[in-house]
Amino acid sequence: MIGIVSSGGYIPRLRLQRSAITKAMGWFAPNLLGAAQGERSMCNWDEDTLTMAVASARDCIVDMDKSEIDAVYLASTTMPFADRDNAGILKTALNLKNNISTADFSTTLKAGTTALISGLESIKGGDRKEILVVAADKRRSKAASIQEMRFGDGAASLLLGRENLIAEFIDSYSVSYDFVDHYRGSSTTYDYNWEERWIRDEGYTKIYIEAILGLLEKASTKINDVAKIIYPCPVKRTHTSIAKSLGAKLEQVADNMHEVTGECGSAHPFVMLAQELENAQPGDKLIVAGFGQGADVLLFQVTDNIKNLNSKQMISKHLACKKAEHSYTKWLLFNELIDTEMGARAEADNRTPLSTLWREHKLILGFVGGICKECNTPQIPSDRVCVNPDCGAVDSQEEYEFSNRPARVLTFTGDNLGASMDPPAIFGMIQFEGGGRMLMDFSDCELDDVEVGVPMELSFRKKYYDKNRGFTGYFWKAIPQMITDNIAE
Amino acid sequence: MATGIRDKVAIIGMGCSKFGERWNMSGEDLMVEAFVECLGDAGIEKKDIQAAWFGCCRSEISVTTTSMPLSAALGLPNIAVTRVENACATGTEAFRGACYAVASGAYDICLALGMEKLKDTGYGGLPPHGTGTREAMISPTITPPAGFALLASAYRAMHKVSREDLKRALAHVSWKSHENGAKNPKAHLRRPVSIEKILAAPIIADPLGLFDCCGVSDGSACAIVTTPEIARNLGKKDLVSVKALQIAVSNNYEARFNEWQGDHLVTTDKAADQAFKEAGIQNPREEISMMEVHDCFSITELVTMEDLKISPRGGAVKDVMDGFYDLDGGVPCQVDGGLKCFGHPIGASGLRMLYEMYLQLHGRAGERQIKDPKIGLTHNVGGLPIKNVAAISIIGKYNV
Secondary structure: OOEEEEEEEEOOOEEEEHHHHHHHHOOOOHHHHHHOOOEEEEOOOOOOHHHHHHHHHHHHOOOOOHHHEEEEEEEOOOOOOOOOOHHHHHHHHOOOOOOOEEEEEOOOOOHHHHHHHHHHHHHHHOOOOEEEEEEEEOOOOOOOOHHHHHEOOEEEEEEEEOOOOOEEEEEEEEEEOOOOOEEOOOOOOOOEEOOHHHHHHHHHHHHHHHHHHHHHHHOOOOHHHOOEEEOOOOOHHHHHHHHHHHOOOHHHEOOOOOOOOOEOHHHHHHHHHHHHHHHOOOOOEEEEEEEOOEEEEEEEEEOHHHHHOOHHHOHHHHHHOOEEEOOHHHHHHHOOOOOOOOOHHHHOOOOOOHHHHHHOHHHHOOOEEEEEOOOOOEEOOOOOEOOOOOOOOEOOEEEEEOOOOOEEEEEEEEEOOOOOOOOOEEEEEEEEOOOOEEEEEEOOOOHHHOOOOOEEEEEEEEEEEEOOOOEEEEEEEEEEHHHHOOOOO | OOOOOOOOOEEEEEEEOOOEOOOOOOHHHHHHHHHHHHHHHHOOOHHHOOEEEEEOOOHHHOOOOOOHHHHHHHOOOOOEEEEEOEOEOHHHHHHHHHHHHHHOOOOOOEEEEEEEOOOOOOOOOOOOOOOOHHHHHHOOOOOHHHHHHHHHHHHHHHHOOOHHHHHHHHHHHHHHHHHHHOOOOOOOOOOOOOHHHHHHOOEEEOOEEHHHEOOOOEEEEEEEEEOHHHHHHOOOOOOEEEEEEEEEEOOOHHHHOOOOOOOOOHHHHHHHHHHHHHHOOOOHHHHOOEEEOOOOEHHHHHHHHHHOOOOOOOOHHHHHHOOOOOOOOOOOEOOOOHHHHOOOOHHHHHHHHHHHHHHHHOOOOHHHOOOOOOEEEEEEEEEEOOEEEEEEEEEEEOOO
């Protein structure tokens, strides 16, 4: 048996109210008014594809033996780097072992399902025990576009393996057509789209139906034996009419999550699957499909282990952790759709010394510090001399992961002086349970959410973007646990 | 066995430029302004100076690094010049170098000069500075007010002080410095400000408002030092001598070990113990006549009162509110207006503090003059509470 061992999802906390878009831009684009229901997920200024990928992957592999993971695949059409192994950054952030294979799957919205099929085939081939497949997207869109209304930001992860499966993989089927409903040139920022009616009739409808029927035939399965059919399609009416054409009942169709997240690009099949797994019963058959210049379709059957789904791995936790964002100008600023005066302090150059990054990659990307072999003092960063003044041992440090350790606020402030995308810039010292402390940026919170003693969690975030050289720098930030537990708001 | 610096060095001349936004003065011009006053005060000639220490912290943004800017600006006759930098303790570090050179017997007469030209940056506040390649990738962008504002959150938690009570005490700290600065013709900010106005000011870094932050200024200050014997031979009377020079520098204890609670400065606490020992001071609250401490932010001054053992732990709020540090209080503090109002050209600040103590000890402080002071303490903190340099200098009347 091969299949899914665990899943994890991540939806950014901010949810842009679609009414905020039309309130600001409806005068200009009245065609949007009809689509202004619900909300779409929106990255904070320090989130991107990779940070969401890391967040979902951390949930997916929580409490698991990381040494079993033999490969990491990252799928996205919005990788932060065109030439740098993005999956390798993910692997480093998760502090996975080094003898591992990493690969990026990109350039089509079905990149997620394609990576999933590759991962399953690789496990079936026998060499690899577990493979982590992560899909994430944060697609750019022009102001007052239908894409701005429909897209969402999000990520989800699936750990594939042979044992302790929550869903067994049965079969897959793929078709490939150079059907260009939209495209993004390698040097352009936004998608270019063709007429929606054509995409609906010739694209989603024909291609999904051909691929799903192909799978059913290949796997000798009837559509009515399938509990849920999971396939992204941002147009609600088309979404349901496809199911009807397949002979499926409406209750078999997984919600496309338009009202709660919007469509999260190549991650959306995973996001929808993560949602459905939470409600699935043992024995349920699930079809998961991804669309993009063809389609991939996979068939899974849920096992008894689904009853043991870890609450930390539930995407519903992140769906519930939300803050309604009513400010369209904040959206514009966070998504570089408005040229804002950032002040003279923002002019400082932030070129990344790559040799330092390599020397310190475990600390910077993995948030790995040390523990002294002589006095057992955890410390981050860990350098050659132990920070315990009563110890001071030299070269006594062993690797010590901090990213999942509980911590509390020791000091904090909100700074209005420094350049910030979201002033005040809140930061402070956090003290880790069991030892270790660090002065860190705080994120996803407001000043009133913070007080000395408040419990904090760690999150992998964008630290800076070097506009001159196109380099995104990442590090870890602290978030009040009451925010992630959704006690606030 | 080391015997310390006490009474081994005498200050025979000091000078200080006007501090402020000196738009039409270069760093070199400011050095000349302070030096001309200092040389006249010492009553010696330039050729009598045998070595010099030049303190400038951000010299790359004003006059370039190295010792050469000082030598060139003053036209020194090819004597040894050492450029030092030790964050906000830079001026004190220059003074320390000159004092040790004289005390060692290597030279008879030395110059210490500090200067900073900050107002060519094009915006208010200090420009960002290098933190090292690793820190830049992991540390928050810490502006100085934010870095020190962290103290306030921890101090409140540690001593159970409400935000309002702390804000009021901090306002009093700044109010007092504005009162003193208004009496000082060389100060950058010379306007008294009401407590209400201070409390109502916009927040820079919570809970610090605009008036909780010191001025960013251009300026220069300097001292000429020699031994008491040579000073006497030069005909000097009523000598002011150095009683203690101590510097304590953070390791990774505050930033990474688990003990410090973030509410005070470990380095000031240690430097104070060493300085009082070196100066032979048993009871600082009684024996110190006056102080210039590093009030880069009001909260820094408040916690410093405890680190210096003038106020008991948790007792600074009460002492401040009682007016103990006001000009007519038990230990007048920031007599010249402090960093808050005299201004803070980083490399000059340590020497500017000594300048005020020197004037006071000679009874030359005009309407700020304190009655019969004997011992003056100066204090700098360079860096941030989690990692810093603390410097304490004590000077006083010789043979008293």
